[in-house]
Amino acid sequence: MSYSHLKSEAYINEERQYFAPTGRIQYADIGFVKGNGATLTDMDGNTYIDLLASASVANVGHCHPKVVNAIKKQAEQLVHNTPAYFTHNLVLELQKRLTNITPGQFPKKVIFGNSGSDANDGMIKYARAYTGRQNIITFTDAYHGSTFGAITESAVSLNMRRNMGPFVPGIYQLPFPDENEKLPQEDEIAFSERYLDHFRLAFRTYLPPEEVAAILIEPIQGDGGIRQLPFYFVKELYALCQEHGILFMVDEVNQGLARSGKMWSIDHFDIAPDLLATGKSLAAGLPLSAIVGRAEIMNSLPAPGHCFTTAGNPICCAASLATLDIIEEEELMEKSACDGEYVKAKLQAMQEVYPFIKRVRMYGLNGGIELVVEENNQSANTDCANKVMTYLLNHGVIMITLAGNILRFQPPLVITREELDRALSLLEAAFKAYRNGEIVLDTNQPIGW
Numbered sequence: 001m002s003y004s005h006l007k008s009e010a011y012i013n014e015e016r017q018y019f020a021p022t023g024r025i026q027y028a029d030i031g032f033v034k035g036n037g038a039t040l041t042d043m044d045g046n047t048y049i050d051l052l053a054s055a056s057v058a059n060v061g062h063c064h065p066k067v068v069n070a071i072k073k074q075a076e077q078l079v080h081n082t083p084a085y086f087t088h089n090l091v092l093e094l095q096k097r098l099t100n101i102t103p104g105q106f107p108k109k110v111i112f113g114n115s116g117s118d119a120n121d122g123m124i125k126y127a128r129a130y131t132g133r134q135n136i137i138t139f140t141d142a143y144h145g146s147t148f149g150a151i152t153e154s155a156v157s158l159n160m161r162r163n164m165g166p167f168v169p170g171i172y173q174l175p176f177p178d179e180n181e182k183l184p185q186e187d188e189i190a191f192s193e194r195y196l197d198h199f200r201l202a203f204r205t206y207l208p209p210e211e212v213a214a215i216l217i218e219p220i221q222g223d224g225g226i227r228q229l230p231f232y233f234v235k236e237l238y239a240l241c242q243e244h245g246i247l248f249m250v251d252e253v254n255q256g257l258a259r260s261g262k263m264w265s266i267d268h269f270d271i272a273p274d275l276l277a278t279g280k281s282l283a284a285g286l287p288l289s290a291i292v293g294r295a296e297i298m299n300s301l302p303a304p305g306h307c308f309t310t311a312g313n314p315i316c317c318a319a320s321l322a323t324l325d326i327i328e329e330e331e332l333m334e335k336s337a338c339d340g341e342y343v344k345a346k347l348q349a350m351q352e353v354y355p356f357i358k359r360v361r362m363y364g365l366n367g368g369i370e371l372v373v374e375e376n377n378q379s380a381n382t383d384c385a386n387k388v389m390t391y392l393l394n395h396g397v398i399m400i401t402l403a404g405n406i407l408r409f410q411p412p413l414v415i416t417r418e419e420l421d422r423a424l425s426l427l428e429a430a431f432k433a434y435r436n437g438e439i440v441l442d443t444n445q446p447i448g449w
C-alpha cells in the first residue's frame with residue numbers, strides 16, 4: 001500500500017507562497033511532525049524509517065530522551081547568555097570535551113558558531129591571520145556551506161554561484177580524485193599521483209605555495225556523493241602542506257561525530273589537522289558549530305573577529321554535552337562501523353542482482369549507492385535514483401539522492417537491526433520495481449541537487 005501525502009502536500013502548497021525557494025532542495029512534498037530514534041512521522045500520520053538523519057544531524061537519533069531532558073533542564077535555568085560578553089557554566093566543559101576528542105596531542109582552543117557554514121568561513125580567517133597568507137585550496141564537488149566564505153569554498157552546484165558574486169578572493173578549487181576517473185590498471189598510488197600533480201602544477205605555474213594559507217578537505221566528501229579520498233593521496237597532500245608551511249584543515253560537519261565509524265573522518269587517515277570544523281550532530285540538531293584548532297592559530301585573531309551573539313547558547317551546549325555522552329555510552333562509533341559492514345554486505349548482494357548499481361560505498365553507517373545506466377555501465381542514472389527514492393518515500397523509508405544518481409544512506413546511528421533490515425528489504429523491493437518498470441514519477445519538476 002502506497003502512502004498518502006495529501007496533508008503534507010496541502011501544507012507545502014500553501015507554504016510555497018511564503019517560503020523563499022533558495023532554502024529548499026526539492027525532493028518530495030512531505031512535512032514531519034514527530035521523530036523518535038530512527039523513525040519519523042509525517043503530517044498524514046505515516047511513519048518512516050529514516051535513512052537521512054536530517055542530513056547527518058540526528059546521529060544520536062530523533063528526540064533522544066537524554067537530549068530532550070538536557071534541553072528541558074537547561075531551558076529552566078538559563079535560555080541564553082552570550083559568551084561573546086560574559087560566559088555561562090557549560091562553555092568550559094564543552095570546550096574541554098571537544099579539545100579532548102579531536103585528534104592531536106597539542107594545546108587547542110575552541111570557538112563556537114551557529115552553523116557548519118560559519119565554522120568553515122571562520123577557518124579562512126584564522127588560516128589567513130596565522131600564516132599571513134591569503135590563498136585557500138579546496139576541491140571540486142565540495143560542499144562547505146552557504147555563507148559567503150563557505151560558498152566560495154564549495155564547488156558542487158552552479159546555483160551556489162549564479163547571480164551572487166563576486167565571491168571571496170583567493171580561494172581555488174582543484175579536482176577531487178573521483179574514482180570514476182580512475183584509468184584501467186591504475187592503482188591507488190598512480191591514481192593519487194595524477195591528482196597530486198594538479199597541486200604540483202599549480203605550485204609551479206600560478207599559485208606560489210608560500211602564498212597558500214591552507215588546504216581544506218572533507219576526508220569523506222558528503223554532498224559530493226559520500227566519497228573517501230584515497231589514503232595515499234591524503235598522506236601526500238599532508239606532506240605537501242608540511243613542506244610548504246600550509247595549514248591542513250578538515251571539514252567534519254557532515255562526517256564527524258561517529259558517522260563514519262570513527263569519531264572523525266580524518267581519524268581514518270591518522271592525521272591531526274591544524275583546524276577542524278564541526279556542526280550538524282554536535283548538538284543533535286540545535287544550532288551549534290565549532291572550530292577546534294591549534295591554540296597558536298586560534299590565538300591569531302583578536303575579538304570580535306569571529307563572534308556571534310547566539311553562538312555557544314547554553315541550551316545548545318547542554319544538548320551537545322548530552323550528545324557526546326550518548327555517543328560514548330551507546331558506543332555509537334563502534335556500532336556505526338559494525339552496522340556499516342552489515343549494510344555493505346547486503347547492498348553488495350543486491351549489486352549482484354541489479355547491474356545498474358555501479359558502486360556501493362560504505363564508511364560506517366554512511367554510504368553512497370551509485371546508480372548508472374545498465375547498457376553502458378557508466379552514465380549517471382538519475383531516473384533510477386529518483387524512482388527508487390520515490391518508491392521508498394511512498395513505502396515508509398526516507399532516503400534522498402546526491403549528485404543526481406547517488407542514493408544517500410545516512411540513518412541515525414541508533415537505528416536498530418530490525419529497522420535496518422526493513423529499510424534494506426524495502427530498498428531491494430524498490431530496485432526490483434524499477435527493473436520491472438513499475439515506478440512512475442508523479443512530478444515533472446527537477447528533483448534534488
Ligand SMILES: Cc1ncc(COP(=O)(O)O)c(C=O)c1O
Nearest residue numbers: 115116117143144145222253254
Ligand atoms: C561537509 C559540510 N560542511 C558544511 C556544511 C554546512 O553546514 P550548515 O548547513 O550547518 O551551515 C554542510 C552541510 O550540509 C556539510 O555537509
